[in-house]
Amino acid sequence: MIAAGNSSRNSFVLLRIGAHRFALPAALIAELAPPVKLHTFPHTSHSVSGVIIRRRRIVPVYDAGSLLLAKNASGQQFYLVVRRAGGASELSAIPVSGECEMATGETQPPEDDRPAYVAGTLAIGEDTVDVLDLEALITSAPATIAESIRGEARS
């Protein structure tokens, strides 16, 4: 992981899922885990791909690629282990490429037409990156999210 700025209360981790960059508040991140074994078993929870073992705990893995892009994002070999908001002791993980960056900055509130999983936007140089609300993301219908992403790509 590359540190691209000073850590502060407005620190973010920038991650790439497919061709898109997103930001997550650094305070939520517990660990960038290496490509450990993904354990899978039958279930009907659409957003979960399996579990990994980290820090002597069973950590569910959310398939952020299929949630955000409606397809498995290839090359996502590492896992970003995230503390759930609201003080829940449960950790969650999302597959990411190893290219995560740290960044600092002020978030701007999202525009009204932005989907619920966008908590705000973060200006990084000339780019604007969506700050993910992980709780909203994993409770959203994947089809709705994918359509939202496709809509952005068209506009």
Place this chain on the structure above:
Amino acid sequence: MSAAGEHNEKPARRGKPEAVILFWVANQMFAIAAESVQEIRSTDSLAGSANEIEQQAVPKVRHTLEWGRRLCYVVNAGVHFDLPVTRPTLVLIVRRMRIAVLVDRIDRMAEIPAMYPLPRAFGGEERRWYRGLAYIDDTVIPVVEPSGFLSAEELTVLDHAMKLVASQREMEGAVQA
């Protein structure tokens, strides 16, 4: 935040040790508490005591099995878990329930040091299917909840279908007589 290298770690132990039977359905291994299984029989040995259900009231149940004084519904575990189609060779007869389960093969018996709760991220039918997760030989294995193979609603539907079949047979018998 830390970027840690891969290292061999086991989840922290919680709960009590428990004897389980490890079994396979398609390409997936499951565990079931040994004490909840009354008997394991080969499907070949049940030819005389199993009856086909003509009505497909619950698709995963195609046979009944008369076991002692019980009528058990035989659940195809592959269909139940939506796994690839296989040819099951064994049936697990569940203790104190009207459920028998078709599985591919038994792997072995084992003692699990602890069972871990299913993470809350899993919010679907699996909450009814599994008691929790076990960690054996570096693999996470779901521990099935025997009552999860048939819900109360499914049992009601099957009982109703069986009553219909019985009354149909009675009528056919009366007509022939």
